[in-house]
Each structure stands twice: as structure tokens, then as C-alpha cells.
Amino acid sequence: MTTISVEHVSKSFGKVAAVDDLSFETPPGAITAFLGPNGAGKTTTLRMILGLVTPDSGSVTVGGRPYRDLDRPLRQVGAVLEATAFHPGLSAEAHLRAVAIAAGLDVARVGQVLDLVDLREAARRKVRGFSLGMRQRLALATALLGEPGLLILDEPANGLDPTGIRWLRGFLRAYAVDGNSVLVSSHVLAEVEQIADHVMILAAGRLRWSGPLTAGSSLEELYLEVAG
Ligand SMILES: Nc1ncnc2c1ncn2[C@@H]1O[C@H](COP(=O)(O)OP(=O)(O)O)[C@@H](O)[C@H]1O
């Protein structure tokens, strides 16, 4: 079980306090959503979890260790941040093979992840011609190569059509039911309401509310109250 633990983390960019004394732990085997308006500090937090941004203070660990100290990071954490870049001249399959080989992962996994994200039919096509939704699926497939127990997704529904969003919801649910953990960020309330078990509401770099989503309770009222 890979739990993310964030303890009293702050990060400023110049005068902007992007993240301000943030603490939380993600529940394992659940889909946790990080909800908040644009600029709330969601992406910065995810980047700190992945060791891409260094906090000014506080500590961030994944499964008890800083991300950069993980022995086999791709096997423990799969991540999709905003606007993943792919070589436009590679096919989806060639991209996945290259990543698998570079990371020392079994190349046989490529076919499996293409099936998982429903991209098998486009596997031989060059990424140059992919829609945003197809790129999102390919980024997700890349994150799944190492069969990680934890998935971190930054605004994964961006660029997906309603069918794609429904598909993503089903995919994440099945993934969590298998005992894996998911941390997903979003600024879209309705999306979070449909996808998450547990919600953290972030505004201006601070955690305003955190708790399980229960049927019948209005996330919208809560959100407007704490982050509106
Ligand atoms: N690399 C950076 N340089 C300067 N400011 C940044 C940088 N990254 C984020 N910020 C600022 O930090 C705040 C939080 O941004 P971000 O974490 O991207 O929020 P969110 O993902 O919730 O929209 C914003 O005010 C943003 O402009």
C-alpha cells in the first residue's frame, strides 16, 4: 500500500505562497480527489510529491520515503501531469516500448497497457495525429507500465469527451477496487463528485476541508462555503 504523506509543506514562488503549511495523508485503496480553483496549489503539490519541486519547508513521502529515494519509482508510482509531451513521430506502441526498455520493465506489458486504456486500435498510429483525449490515454498507459500501486493524475479529465470521462471513472474505480490508490486533481466539482471516495478541498495553498464523500451530502455547498 502506497500512502502519500504530506507534513507541514510550504512552497512559494517569489511572493506567491503556492502551498501554505499543507498536511494530509491519502487513504490507501481509495480514490482521493484534490479539488480547488485554478491557482489553488494542486499541481505544485503533486509536483512536490513526485520530487519535481522542492518544498521550502516540510516533508513529503510516498510509502514512507521521499520519491527520489524510491528503489523502483515506476513500479510504485504512476503519474500523469499536465500536457505530457510525446515524440510526434513515434507510434503509441513505439513510445511505450521505448519507456519500458529505458525503465527496465517487461516489454510484454506494452500490449496490456494499450488494452487497459482502450488504445489498441490506434497503437500503430503516429502520436502526431492523436486527439487530446488519445494523448491522455497514452499518458495514462505510460504511467501504468510499471503496474504501480499508486496513480497520481493532474486534471485527467481535461480534453476528454463525456464518453472518455465515463470511461476514466470506470477505469479508476476498477483500479482502486484492486487495492491500488489514486490521487487525482480537478477544478471541476461535478467530476470529483462522480469519481472520488475522499475529497480534499484546497484554496490559496491551504487545505480547507477533507473527508469522505457521502451519498446525499452536497459537495457543492461545502465547496462554495470553504473555497468559494
Ligand atoms: N514555476 C512557477 N513559477 C512561478 N509561479 C508558479 C509556478 N508554479 C506555480 N506557480 C503559482 O503558484 C500558484 C499555484 O499554482 P498551481 O499549483 O499550478 O495551482 P493549480 O494546479 O491548483 O491550478 C499559482 O499562483 C501559480 O501561478
Ligand SMILES: [Mg+2]
Ligand atoms: Mg494545476
